[in-house]
Amino acid sequence: MRDILDLETFPIDRPGTPEWEALVARCRTDLAEQGMFNLDGLMHPTVAAQEALDMASQFDTEAFLHEREHNIYFLKSLPDLPADHPALTRFRTSNRTLCADQIPHSALIQLYEWPEFAQFLAATMDMPKLYPMQDHMARVNVMSYDAGQTLNWHFDRSEFTTTLLLQSPDHGGAFEYRTDLRSKDDPNYDGVAQMLQVQDDQVQSLTLSPGTLNVFRGRNTAHRVTTVQGETSRVIAVFSYFEQPDVTFSPEERQGFYGRAE
Template sequence: MLLSEVLNTSKYNLENNALVESCKATLEQEGAIVLPDFLTEQAIRAIVDQGKEKQSLAWYTSNTHNVYLTDIDPDYALDHVKNKQINSSKGCITDDQIAQNSPLRVIYDAALFRTFLTQVLGIKALHEYADPLSSINLHYASAGQELGWHFDNSSFAITLLIQKPEQGGSFEYLNNMRNADLGEMNFEGVGEVLAGNKEIKTLTIEPGSLVLFRGRNAIHRVTPTIGDTTRMLVVLAYNSEPDIALSESARMTFFGRLA
């Protein structure tokens, strides 16, 4: 496929400075931006078909974690927000399982797309991961599977929603809920989120949407999938430095293998 067959060029000119500046402003203010209809219908159909074909290869995980994705801290009670355990479960296929003719490779490798991302995210360059698993991942969330409340360790995430479930699978978040750089964890505010006592934001995301999200200081979750239609989400992972592989421990946790 050509990039023009994957990217909806009739709606998005990635070289348009006004688009870049608008995206930057929204991301800065809201911590997230959704670009609907970013992929063409042709590309979405191809990714869904390939995703269904490869779903049996997915590595499924179900685990518990705290919102900070850190180990249990013995200085706090087990029911303290620092240690409170939350459920997450999903399936995933890795870059080496993504078809070579997938539209995802076309957009991931496109210099035009990477330049657009660097401009919006305010970074110098984006590079693929050096290991064979991490660059493009397709995540599956079947009935009952969810991503529990957490903060990201990375400064940004780039995702594409490919298939929406019948119900559930909503992306919920609240921006500026901690300051990781200063070590301010905001236990009180996070506790209110976990107790359901804070008003949260929900992103409206339809299949084919590109989502840019800053999750390092924004607490977020994906609600459980309801119904027989599996939620499919693609994560496009880049590194700001070349020749970097995801750590072996992270690969074992996320993918169940090193290569």
């Protein structure tokens, strides 16, 4: 794993040691105070660049083009909101996705299956244990954004979202986010509407560098990736772990997310 990760700076391979505990404590504090933590350069940038290069032709030929209009909830309607409520404003998303089964020999899959990585993430999230998915497609996804492509405003389904940037675009492709826009008890529809109308001064912007691990509270943090510009695509991996073992998507879900069930 030393060939892939900077384990000098980030001692993920030494659970229980004081330096591991200190790193976990720093991440927990950041999550509590800012809804996010970053490990800048966790993956050696040279490895991240090679991974992106290895996948480039696959993105051209076999990736799923995810293109649609959606609202921030990825739902057609909400039972407690009129259809014309501004919180339901629709925006366009477009990117390409490769699934875990298309990159079986990548460093990303090695990292995903490394038990110390899941152990570390669980500790930062204050969870007893996190398990890799059983789903051969959903466990790791890599998304590529070419010029003109974007991932628009949304909330994630899972409480936490774990990403690792492989390649930065020349321009655009910033990660914009608004922490705690809603909570378990308060959907804050008017606040959501305000933010979508660009009237929320608590929206922040983060430009990730290649190799950076980013963990954020995706369920209640509204977030988007701004439109990419220039020749170089933005390439980012998303890791999915669950508190229960052996989670899979249904064939219908795989069809919807990836355009193929198997």
